[in-house]
Amino acid sequence: GVVFEDDAVVTFPKRWEKALILAEECFSNARKKLWGNLFATLASRTEEVRGLHPGNALKLFVDNAHPTKAEELLTRMTHILTAATTNSESLRKLVKKFDKNLNRQLSLELLPSLYTSSLYAGQNMMQDGVRLLRELLEGDASNTMLNPMIRHDSETRHQQAVEVRFVELDWLRRMVVNLPINMLPHLVAHRGFHHIKDRNDKRPLENSQCAYEMAWSSGVNLCECDIAITKDGKLVLAHDENFMRLALDTNSHLAVRSIGELTLRELISLPLKSGTRPPLLIDVLRSACAISDSSKLVIEVKPGNQSAASALSRLLIRHPDLRQAVAMIMSFDVHTMHRLRAELSVLDESSTSGMAQNGSHASGMHHRITSFDHFGSLGSKINLVDQASTDALPDLSSEKNHSNQRTTIPKLMLLTKADPPERPCDLQVGVHDLFRVDNWLTTDDGTLDGVYLQFEKAMTTPEGAAALRQLSEKHVVGIWQNSGKDPDDYNTFAWLVQEGNVTFVNTDLPNHFKREVFVRQQPGLESSYEVPIQF
16 A cells, blocks of 8 residues: 555656646647637738737727627637636646545645646636626626726726716616606615715715715705714715725825814815815705705714714804705714704794794894805804894895795704614614604604614515504604615615605615616717616
């Protein structure tokens, strides 16, 4: 037995190396024949072929060859790749079994030869080629532009980056057009139209001004945002405590500091991955007002951030013209929400104070407060009826203006969790024990408008929908979801709205949100959305 093992140790490596050389030769010859045939078909294109990269050669071939020829090329490349993968895996497993059965360590000697061989290394290029061919044949332009086999000059790369972004924008526009009109007011674009992986090559960054302007101008009504307050009292849009995740320069000392420790001046010097700075809340609200009356924000105040909540109430009091752009304010912090409700109650009082005497709007008795402060910050308490300053204010006390003020007070909502609480302020409630919500929303001096529940699979059952519908008879109901975990698609959205009578549903608008959308019949015809396609 010992003699046999010794012979095997001597002969196995030699036979294994011969098998590797033979597999390399077969793989090399097959690839050489494939590329030789491909370039032979491109021989008439002398200028284009000169120095052509492999990916560009595949694209040129697909663009000019008959579709059946391109399909044949894909089949041949797939067969060659499959054979190479099978051979390399067989050689690897042979070494593994030999070492295991004879208690040897030939892996240390033979595997480096395998992993540096053309048999192994060449598979990556073949995989890229197969993927590129499939994308070219399927017409997936956005992925083809990013394929590593395609080489571009700087101008071409720029143009293709623009086209990738346009593909996403066009998808959004087509998706909105394809939504039933009665469903659109219930859809809330979570952090605007953004990419959940923090990429800005296809979509804008989350909580960026562009993310909201693109959504609103494409027809989305409601967009959710998160706010934070700077050291000098400016409200900015931001989800995290700092900008480590989104900063262009993650090594900057400003990126690691909390937003509350930074001034607006410091934030301006901290560009994000998109090259822009975090936007001011007031700028985003002004964009909403400029785009349409239906463009509105759903604003989330982070737990424990009472200073941001108070700054928000001051902004809305001081800028009544911006209230129409705020559909809702919400937070996981029930105490913050009730305190905010108390601070905003002055809006209800101010809407009728001008009619207190003789049932008329006496000049000088009630005026909308117009501020010229661009940032919406306020250092002192507001006096809503300031007799001494009425001469300096425009007379905006018409009945129409009073009516608008009374109807643009945002809804105040409490965020809850279905998962176990992670913070002391988190309130946990499931779809089957929604009776607990009443006590949280109501206090002795007032009531919040509703509750924003975490999505649960049980909500998609008849029993869950019935529980939501029953809750909606007393309160406004919204649903938020976890990105990548919950079913963020149109069918779930429609079920919650139609069967559960839910008013608001958050979505990250993934490309699979609605499978069937409509494409333009001809480029440049903005109104011709007629040909259905499946995503």
